[in-house]
Amino acid sequence: MDETQIIPQLKEGNETAFKNLVDTFQGKVLNTCLGFVPNRHDAEDIVQDVFLEVFRSINNFRGDSKLSTWIYRITTTKCLEHIRAKKREKRKSFFQSLIGMHENADRIKAFDYDHPGVLLENKERSKTLFAAIEKLPENQRIAFTLHKIEGLSYQEITAIMETSLSSVESLMFRAKKNLQKTLGDYYKKNKG
Amino acid sequence: MKNKKINIDQEVKKTMESIDQIQRVEGNPFLYTRLQEKLRQDAEGDVITTRTRFPIWQFALVVGLLFINGFALMQSGYFDETTETATTSIDEFAEEYALIVNEAEDLEYLSFND
Incomplete structure (x- = not known):
């Protein structure tokens, strides 16, 4: 897909160009979303929001970065917005459960983890890892997810996060350290 | 104690490595149709x-x-006039039915009775 050709077409509202864009990026966007939100149902909703945002705001795309970088940036933002909204919902349902309204809390728990790309024998381990990733600070979480799950290079992450290469390296180092500590504490508590 | 530490380290290592075994997921074939529908609804x-x-x-x-x-x-003072008119009508009504109390006369009446 040639970016120099497709961007003007998208700005004109060309449907074929938009379909090509969706076909090209759908897998990347979905797998990135699953890295942040390991649940197919929620991830697909975010994917839809990402492409709608791309369609609506393509005229604001100045071309300072690659189209893929811009789409990854939108994806990351949408995922973080979703996570924040879920956290708010969880807090709300916690207070509701205190006053005896349990229904909402049960519904949220049921949707928490269901990554379709995880093999059955790795399910428990992977679930533990995702729970640990969830505890990371936002920037470390973004860097770790984009690098380890989506397989992006540090250079690409630098462009997406609009930061320096040394910052990304530092974020990755701290993310790994934090994960090792969280997992170590978890196994000490549960297997010790 | 040392064995336990090694065990935990191995568990952590295996869990960290489990991320490499996550398989890529295929996108939803109906995504574009859903997007078209959503854009139509928005319009x-x-x-x-x-x-x-x-x-x-x-x-x-x-x-x-x-x-x-x-x-x-x-x-324009419309509400003031209305209040004044209402007060006047009440006074007229009270006077007509002898409901107005003259304080001086009442006092005289009371002292006379005492």
Whole structure:
């Protein structure tokens, strides 16, 4: 897909160009979303929001970065917005459960983890890892997810996060350290 | 103790490595259709919003006119006159039915009875 050709077409509202864009990026966007939100149902909703945002705001795309970088940036933002909204919902349902309204809390728990790309024998381990990733600070979480799950290079992450290469390296180092500590504490508590 | 530490380290290592075994997931084949539908709904929504915006303006205009009328009436002293008229009618009614108490006469009446 040639970016120099497709961007003007998208700005004109060309449907074929938009379909090509969706076909090209759908897998990347979905797998990135699953890295942040390991649940197919929620991830697909975010994917839809990402492409709608791309369609609506393509005229604001100045071309300072690659189209893929811009789409990854939108994806990351949408995922973080979703996570924040879920956290708010969880807090709300916690207070509701205190006053005896349990229904909402049960519904949220049921949707928490269901990554379709995880093999059955790795399910428990992977679930533990995702729970640990969830505890990371936002920037470390973004860097770790984009690098380890989506397989992006540090250079690409630098462009997406609009930061320096040394910052990304530092974020990755701290993310790994934090994960090792969280997992170590978890196994000490549960297997010790 | 040392064995336990090694065990935990191995568990952590295996869990960290489990991320490499996550398989890529295929996208939803109906995504583009869903997007088209959503964009169509949005376009219709815009039309509806533009249509419904007019009654909001009309309502705002009515409220504004009512407010200006109310303000003009207050400035002209209409409400004061109304209160005065009402007070006058009450006084006339009280006088007609001898309900007005003359304090001086009452005091005289009381001292006479004492």
